[in-house]
Amino acid sequence: MIANNLKRLINQISRYEYEAGRQPNSVLLLAVSKTKPASDIIAAYQAGQRHFGENYLQEALQKQRLLGAFDISWHFIGPIQSNKTKLIAQHFAWVHSVDSFKIAQRLSAQRPDGLPPLNVLIQVNISDETSKSGIQLAELPELSQRIMELPNLRLRGVMSIPAPEVDYANQCKPFRQLHSAVTALNQQAFDTFSYGMSGDLKAAIHEGSTLVRIGTALFGARD
Numbered sequence: 001m002i003a004n005n006l007k008r009l010i011n012q013i014s015r016y017e018y019e020a021g022r023q024p025n026s027v028l029l030l031a032v033s034k035t036k037p038a039s040d041i042i043a044a045y046q047a048g049q050r051h052f053g054e055n056y057l058q059e060a061l062q063k064q065r066l067l068g069a070f071d072i073s074w075h076f077i078g079p080i081q082s083n084k085t086k087l088i089a090q091h092f093a094w095v096h097s098v099d100s101f102k103i104a105q106r107l108s109a110q111r112p113d114g115l116p117p118l119n120v121l122i123q124v125n126i127s128d129e130t131s132k133s134g135i136q137l138a139e140l141p142e143l144s145q146r147i148m149e150l151p152n153l154r155l156r157g158v159m160s161i162p163a164p165e166v167d168y169a170n171q172c173k174p175f176r177q178l179h180s181a182v183t184a185l186n187q188q189a190f191d192t193f194s195y196g197m198s199g200d201l202k203a204a205i206h207e208g209s210t211l212v213r214i215g216t217a218l219f220g221a222r223d
């Protein structure tokens with residue numbers, strides 16, 4: 001089932017890239033494996049998937065221990081508490097959920113020598129006023145300038161989780177707003193727009209996503 005889902009998702013991504021007039025392979029698929037067992041990750045890996053996203057640190061570390069022999073790029077996508085930054089800096093290649101300078105500073109200071117810079121994204125709260133995660137769009141220019149000066153981080157762009165919408169046009173709106181605001185910053189270092197999940201994949205790709213985070217459509221519903 002997971003291999004079939006992966007194949008279908010890769011085909012969908014290609015089709016949406018084409019429909020949107022985008023380059024083939026300009027959108028990376030991140031497999032979001034939170035709450036799913038390591039055996040599901042292995043099934044996706046054997047079908048060719050290499051990038052996996054986790055939200056909960058202890059759960060992620062447990063899976064990483066089981067899967068140490070696999071060539072996986074691990075992405076941390078959940079909320080970050082200060083006391084978790086050290087393990088995140090040690091055990092991940094990407095962090096999508098940076099939403100303060102303090103967290104960025106800790107990640108940079110705690111990134112082990114000998115590892116490449118940690119790829120980070122700033123989480124922007126684009127439509128969901130009730131959620132505490134993510135900065136406001138207006139804060140992005142200043143925070144990105146400050147984070148770019150940190151030595152052991154590589155700021156790659158932004159991540160967002162808009163409020164769920166069923167209607168396609170309503171799904172597009174926040175993505176378009178974020179994409180045009182970030183593009184207007186003209187920040188050469190930014191090459192990553194992390195948005196789009198199982199329910200809004202098409203809208204996200206049409207509105208410039210370069211990285212979609214897919215859980216349910218790949219691994220099935222979570223309990």
Ligand SMILES: *Cc1c(COP(=O)(O)O)cnc(C)c1O
Binds near residue numbers: 161199214217
């Ligand atoms: C769970 C989660 C996803 C995946 O959501 P699905 O709707 O299951 O595809 C993507 N991004 C984040 C930050 C998540 O927590």
